Amino acid sequence: MTKITPRKEALARGLKRYFSGNPCPHGHVAERWINGECVECVRERSREYYAANRAKLQERSREWAKKYRERERKRYAANREKNRERVRKWRAENPEKYRKLKERERKRRGENSEKYRERERKRYAANREKNREWVRKWRAENPEKYRNLKEKERKRRGENLEKYREMERKRYAANREKIRERSREYYADNRAKHQERSRKWRAANLEQARASSRKSSSKYLRNLREDRRNEIIPY
C-alpha cells in the first residue's frame, strides 16, 4: 500500500502526486495528481480515449515520425561533411564500441534478414536512377577506392567461391525470368552501340580479330565433331 502523503506535503517536497488514502468518486483508492485528479481514473480515461481513437492516433504518430525523420534527414544533409567527420573520429577513437555496434547490427539483420532485404530492395527500387547516378559519380571521383573495393570483393569471392556460386545460382533461379528479360532489354537497347564498338575494335585489331574468330570457329567445329562422335547430335 502506498504511504499516506498529504497534498500539502507533496507540494512542499515538489512531488507530482500525493496520496490521501481516500477513495475517488469511482472507488479507486489510488494516488492523485497534484491537481486532485485520480491517477487511476486518468489512466482509464486515456486508455478509453486511445481505444476509441486508435486509427486517428496511429495516423498522427506515423505522421509525426515521418516529419521527424524528414527533419533529421535535412539536418544531416545540411551538416553532412561535419557529421561524417564526427563519425569517422568516433570510430577511430572507439574501435571496440564500433565493433560491438556493428556486431549487434549484423545480428539484428540476421534475425530479420528478410525484412531488411525487402526494405533495402524497396528503397533501392524507389531511388534506382538516383542511386546509379550516385554510384557512377562516386566511382569516377574515387577510382583508387573503387579498385580496392573490387579487389577486396574479388578476394572474398575467391576465398568463398562455392558459397558465392551457390548464392548466385539461387539468385538466378529465383529471378530467372526477370534476369533474362532484363538482359534481353539491355541488349535491345544497346545493340547498335555494341555492334559499333565491336566493328571499331575489329577494324583497329584486324589480326587479333581474325585469329580470335579462327580460334572460336575451330573451337566450334571441334565441339561439333566431338558431339557427333558422342552421338549427342544425330548428324
Ligand SMILES: [Zn+2]
Ligand atoms: Zn478514480
